[in-house]
Amino acid sequence: MKKALIVEDIPETANWVRRVVEEAFPEIKATLVSTLNEALCVLEKDCHPMVLVDLGLPDGSGLDILRYLQRQQNKTLAVVLTVMAEDEMLLAAFSAGAAGYLLKEQSAAEMKESLLRLEQGNPILSASIARRLIDHFRQTGPEKAEDSGLTSREIEILALISRGFRNKDVSEKLNISENTVASHIKSIYQKLAISSRAEASFYATKFGL
Structure with missing residues (x-):
């Protein structure tokens, strides 16, 4: 994996995510953008094996980036990185082609481990979301x-x-x-x-x- 695109409008968070990505994949070159339009412009010009997307962007929804990748670059590993933990957002993200759904509350070590598992072909979820899903299935059977x-x-x-x-x-x-x-x-x-x-x-x- 040589390139990653990080779509995040808060500079401190974007830089933190870039450090985690570069620790997980030392050979990677990470590009930072802060808006939906910037992300689509970058993706139209070049493919990125991994894209990390915030859902709440200043000019739209990160779901539109996921849908674009699903249509045009479906081999890209698209990961949602957000504070939104609602069930409807989770389902919408996976329906749009996300390979992972991580909450920003997790530690750098947890995120690094998740990204490494993703590259190996394993779907990833933040622990709190995984626990909620397990509880749901236990209740419904x-x-x-x-x-x-x-x-x-x-x-x-x-x-x-x-x-x-x-x-x-x-x-x-x-x-x-x-x-x-x-x-x-x-x-x-x-x-x-x-x-x-x-x-x-x-x-x-x-x-x-």
Whole structure:
């Protein structure tokens, strides 16, 4: 990973995030912008493997950046970094293609660890949000994956990718081709109406996988 874009309008926070990113990835070059328009201009000119986005920007919502990346640069690891912990914002961010959702309240060490896990293919959430989701699922109880229309093979693959397995890992574990894995994942996404592995992880937890 060589480049990161940080979209944050508070200079002190932006510089703090840049220091954390550069500690996690010493080879990285981080660019700071403070508005939605600035971010879109940078992204139109160049791809960034990682983008960290605040949702509340002076000229709009960081969700628009996530949607742009989902359409134009869907291999980018897009991470929300915000103070907004409401359920509707969380769901909107993952629906727009976020690979992670972190709250600014966490420490630099926690954020660094999260970013390293993200690069390895694992969806990331701040601990407080993860606990809230777990509490929610405990109260509502797991649903049956079969009720979603998933086949037994798709349920197997959903369980694996929710634990951070890459397509190659799933292929080797199940003794099927990577193309077949990709086809199953596409089918899973369509049946669950999702667009990211982070959302897949939510459903795996919901199904008790």
